[in-house]
Amino acid sequence: MKFGTKVIHAGVTPDPSTGAIMTPIFQTSTYVQESIGVHKGYAYGRSHNPTRSALETNLAALENGTDCICYASGLAAMDAILKLFKPGDEILSTNDVYGGSHRLLTKIYDVFGLKGSFVDMSEAASIEAMITDQTKLIWVETPTNPMLNIIDIKAVCEIAHKHGVLVCVDNTFSSPYLQTPLDLGADMVTHSATKYINGHSDVVHGCVITSNPELAKRLRFIQNAAGAIPGPMDCFLVLRGIKTLHLRVERSCQNAEKIAAFLVDHPAVSKVYYPGLAEHPNYDIAVSQMRAFGGMVSFDLHANSYESAEKILSNTHLFALAESLGGVESLIGHPASMTHASIPREDRLKVGLTDSLIRLSVGVEDVEDLIEDLAKALATIKPS
Ligand SMILES: *Cc1c(COP(=O)(O)O)cnc(C)c1O
Secondary structure (H helix, E strand, O other): OOHHHHHHHHOOOOOOOOOOOOOOOOOOOOOOOOOOOOOEOOOOOOOOHHHHHHHHHHHHHOOOOOEEEOOOOOOHHHHHHHHHOOOOOOEEEOOOOHHHHHHHHHHHHOOOOOEEEEEEOOOHHHHHHOOOOOEEEEEEEOOOOOOOOOOOHHHHHHHHHHOEEEEEOOOOOOOOOOOHHHOOOOOOEEOOOOOOOOOOOOOOEEEEEEEHHHHHHHHHHHHHOOOOOOOHHHHHHHHHHHHHHHHHHHHHHHHHHHHHHHHOOOOEEEEEOOOOOOOOOOHHHHHHHOOOOEEEEEEEEEOOOOOHHHHOOOOOOOEEOOOOOOOOOEEEOOOOOOOOOOHHHHHHHHHHOOOOOEEEEEEOOOHHHHHHHHHHHHHOOOOO
């Protein structure tokens, strides 16, 4: 089955008791048993829920995996993954990993003896020197946030597996429509389904997908034992959002490409970060592992100041000033004061994350309107 068919049909069958074509919201905590220990595979809501099962089957199919386990948020999914490891184990992560993932590793799990180390993975070769006997997992996120660097998933997996190390890819920024890391060798894929997968900015949700039966078994055990499950209503909403994943992401990518081209030519803009630009340092890797280049675009201004960025952020009307990404509506953000405020300024500047860097999550509106909105906002600052 191809992707556009899978999003609609995988895991979804008409309800046998009523014929309802849409998966019902099984809003129940428990299930009546025929006699002691005799039930229909559902005994208690933390362990199993039919709405959640349908979503898990669907997501496993989208990532070309055999198993999916869903959680209450993207970070709850990461939390479950980290529970696979034990004190003394080391997790090697990309240095521009999502801030919440960095916080979970360094502020929660370090107390329990897990060591997080961080390296720039846009040069896959620099990873090997960082692997020690304790390294058990490599955590990849690509494209990265907000600099939109691309990491060569296949190359990372080859290096990791040579050393017996597992690889997990946070695929939130791409969605399975654009790239399927399990096909490139990854052992696990995780998502903040809050973003593109749900796509309508009305749910917080996470998942892990794998084809490794041992990992799947342990993750299911952790899901049931630790209990960070999503509610049935949220699973229903994510399953509904997924039905248009391919259409939404395709339109976002088309819009983002046009917006990136508009920004490249704009006199007030000094630099555009978008993996679909031929001058992007990892353009070739993006072409090889992604179907299109995503809906995220970052750019910097010649007027290199917080004030000029603020002027643009307060003068767009369609692009709403907000955290998050991947919804149908376009968002604009200021990484230095929003998502990346906890990173020291010197460290931010080293990777190009300046006070004037602006990040766009391009939605599925008509691109002419989005470009006009940006043009008007950019006209409020003087080109230098
Ligand atoms: C948002 C996000 C997360 C965290 O997901 P939540 O659903 O907010 O818990 C993890 N990774 C990336 C790349 C994200 O953008």
